[in-house]
Amino acid sequence: MNPYIKNSFRLVLGTLVGAVLGLIVAIAGGFIILFFLSSGSQGGVFAAIALCFALPQLMIPVLAIFSLIFLLRTRSKIGKDLRSPENVHLRRVNNLVSLFLIIAIVISGSIFFDKLSLSSRLARPPKKVSLESCNKIKDLHYQGLCFLRYIEFMKSKDLLAMSKEERDGLVTNICGKITEDWMEDDCIENLALKSGDSVMCGKISYEYDRNMCEARVAKKLSDCEKFDYRFKKACYQSVAKAKKDISICDEKIPRMKDTCRGVVYSAIAAEKKDKTICDKIPPRTALRDSCYADVAIASNDRSACDGITMLIHKSRCIRKTSGK
Secondary structure, eight states, X not given: OOHHHHHHHHHHHHHHHHHHHHHHHHHHHHHHHHXXXXXXXXXXXXXXXXXXXXXXXXXXXXXXXXXXXXXHHHHHHTHHHHTSGGGHHHHHHHHHHHHHHHHHHHHHHHHHHHHHHHHHHHTSOGGGOOHHHHHTOOSHHHHHHHHHHHHHTOOHHHHHTSOHHHHHHHHHHTGGGOOSHHHHHHHHHHHHHHHXXXXXXXXXXXXXXXXXXXXXXXXXXXXXXXXXHHHHHHHHHHHHHHHTOHHHHHHHOGGGHHHHHHHHHHHHHHHHTOGGGGGGSOSSSHHHHHHHHHHHHHHXXXXXXXXXXXXXXXXXXXXXXXOO
16 A cells, blocks of 8 residues: 555544544543532532533534544654655645644633533522623523523512512513523423412413413412313312312322322422421332422421432432521
8 A cells, every 4th residue: 555545544543533532532521520510519400401502512622632642643653654755745734633633622622611610600509699690691591591590599488579560570681581482481480380470471482381381370270171181180280289189189180199199298298397298108209309308498407308319309408408
């Protein structure tokens, strides 16, 4: 084989091998970072969502780094051949590719670390997230996630203490600033569910989400009659929770009565601040964990978190309570 072609092939192959290994490392590293963000803080879910949009920026610098390493490694092996006069063109191309990879590493790396910084900011405890800090974020996607997280951690009692005009102001001045429709709808739905305001649900753009929101804030059985089968179950469950009435679960939605009962028991336990009521929910289930967390937050008693079986849920429960 012609030495020029052979050396070119080895350089290309070395670069491709580096790129493939870099891709594997980037994907594995991304999953590891997502895991620690989602399990290590209250805002982990929002941080994980935010980081998903930053992963492409992670892959580019890692791919470039591995490609450059394997390119230089291959170049060192064929160094004598590259220094020969007949390979001067190949040497120049090699130098240009190396320079391109270095520039790609610097630019894409700085972009990724900027995104990672924003993701980490979303992972902070709620008291460290303010509207002022959200407004300072220039990236509209991350700013929307910040607003959404701010609303997510608002307490129902604080919303209920506001006037209707003040709550409507939150929809306009916070949710209204979010540029992505699905995120804006989530923001409005959060406010509606915490305040029990069905009128607010009407501001959600997507029909399915709007109907589901109205079903989830229903307070009377008669409110459920207007919904079709897709929303009736959620409506009955909402009414059972509002009335703290287990019989509604048994009579109206017998096929999902266990789930409905769990939701009602959680509401009763949180209201009475009695974690023993959670024992009525089947063990080792998300509903039972949620029940213990609701009691812990309502009573500000960290010991209620001890009943939670999933470590991630227990960690979040502990972080949401100041402890006793």
